[in-house]
Amino acid sequence: MDALHHASAFSGYVYPNETIIPWSVLIVVYPYLTGLVAGSFTVSSLYHVFGMQQFKPVARFSMLLALCLMVCVPMPLLLHLGHPERAFNAMITPHLTSAFAIFGYAASFYTILLMLENWFVYRPQIVQIATEGKGPLKWVCRVASLGSNDLSEYAMNYDHKWIYALAVIGIPAALGLHGYVGFVFGSLKSREWWSSDLMPPVFLLSAVISGTALVILLYVLTSLARKVAIEEPCVKGLAYTLWGFLMFALILEGLEIASMLYRSREGIDVIVTFLTGPLVVPFFILQIGLGSVVPLLTLTYVIVRGSKGRALTAAVFVSAALVLCAVLLMRWNVVIGGQEIAKTGKGLVSYEPEVFGREGLIAAGSVLFLPLILMFVATRIVSPWAEETRAAVLRGRTPA
């Protein structure tokens, strides 16, 4: 039996069954990925729905990114399940009182929506490769085009209507999907650390900032790699988005902790011990200090000062990287932190993640980076960059 489970050390009194943390690092990755989906979709919608032209350079990119992230969302859950082959039981016989029963439906709906949206966005490129390309890619694109090769003005206008409509539906769907992840945790009355009405909005806002931060990082890095100029209005728009939502996220998180401490319900002693002990570095110093306050001040400085060019890009890039790490830490501090506070209210468990194994750090890290690999592969087939013409894409892809 020893190889099958990984018991944690504890202090004080914890229930005997609590010495094995039920939800591992994989369940940290799961809300992180859904948050990135919601965030990158939001960035895309700023252009596609709200018509903010400065986001045009990253609009199609972030739409594709959302899809690549979304197809990986079920992976940490499936890896975590004791019987992944029974996962569809939740869809065949959903037990509707469960906050988790509709996950399969919600995730499927949203994945299909993202696939459709991306199909419409990238259809001209797919059709072009299908008709003019060569090799196996031509056949892949012929299948992907679903037999619809019409690129007339009428057809493009028709597509545009669909892109708009799907994006409009997609915004509440993305926010709902992630707010619902917050609800999965916030609705549990058994854990004081989770049980909060503010949990869904905290998850939502952190989702938006993490998605925006990822788009910033990838936009800057890929622009450097492609040796093209970084469009300053775009960086500035993303910086404003990150800056604004970061303020909300930080204040809401502060309010959540404040109300928990102010309510001081049973078991608060051990929560205070947790906050002032094991959580000082990961929460106060890294997540709040370095990951939230530092980027907030940096962004405030460059925006108020009106920085331009490389200084602006560098500051926004560093802020985005810090926010991205902070949101991952936030997921860790919520998911793992909640389980480290014993239900007895009299003790603390300390989770030590495995490195190898199905629920180990390597598995979780792989799931975390898989969307980027998918993104790399997807951008070999279609180009998400607005400035590249379809012909250029085609030239780059087809053998000479």
Add this chain to the structure above:
Amino acid sequence: MKRDDKPAVPARRIFLRDISRGAACAGAAAGAAGLLAAASADSGKSGTGSVESFPTPDYDWNKHRWAYAVDATKCIGCLRCVEACKRENNVALDAHHFRTWVERYVYIDGEEKPHVDSMSDPLNIEASGSEKLYRFANRYKDAKVDKAFFVPKLCNHCTHPACVQVCPTGATYKTRDGVVLIDHKYCIGCQYCVQACPYGARFFNHAKGVTDKCTWCYHRITKGLLPACVEVCPVEARMFGDLNDRDSVVSRFIRDNRVQVLKPETGNAPNVYYIGLDKEVT
């Protein structure tokens, strides 16, 4: 059916007979490979038999409303209940998987908060010499103890179970006779129920990949037997019975005492009734 009021002797005999049969099988298995094959074939037959006999013929779950009672003032912390449960229900013999357990609360003179531990505490494991043996180490012998007591814990088989509420597939459910069970062939092993239970009564069965917990020995109670932990309790600190029967030991216990339940504020409405708790028991 006043199964809980029957003299305990016959049921106890059956329980002891089962244990002795198990021991005999083990002996035979150790004897020779041929005997091992025979024993496994035999156990296969008895396994089939138990499947056929469950659900128990003529057992009507509409006629019962099971409940459990604990008189914490009587518990001596012998942990026979823990051992019996582990053996009866094939629970992993380690310090991290328990369908039932016992907590010890010790108030030392001059200290405000009690020292709390269970048989899973590293010092108690050290005293017993193995994770598979359950003891409370005599660690307070040199301290001036003001007050000390034991509290047996188990699944509360709540009327409004949070674990059943959160199960995404309906694999865990409440029976009509008041027991919360898990369908091990349908559970996907997400452990959402483990999170939702405020009592820490659920654990993950790593061998089967599903969630596990106390069933009040449903396979026994539907045959007119008592749960294993109740059966072996030498001081009758643990009691079990039918609330539909006014004269059952549990009905009488609830009627004759001012009973408490654990964590009533969760709204789960537990069905394990206690006397002799303390404000620090959670």
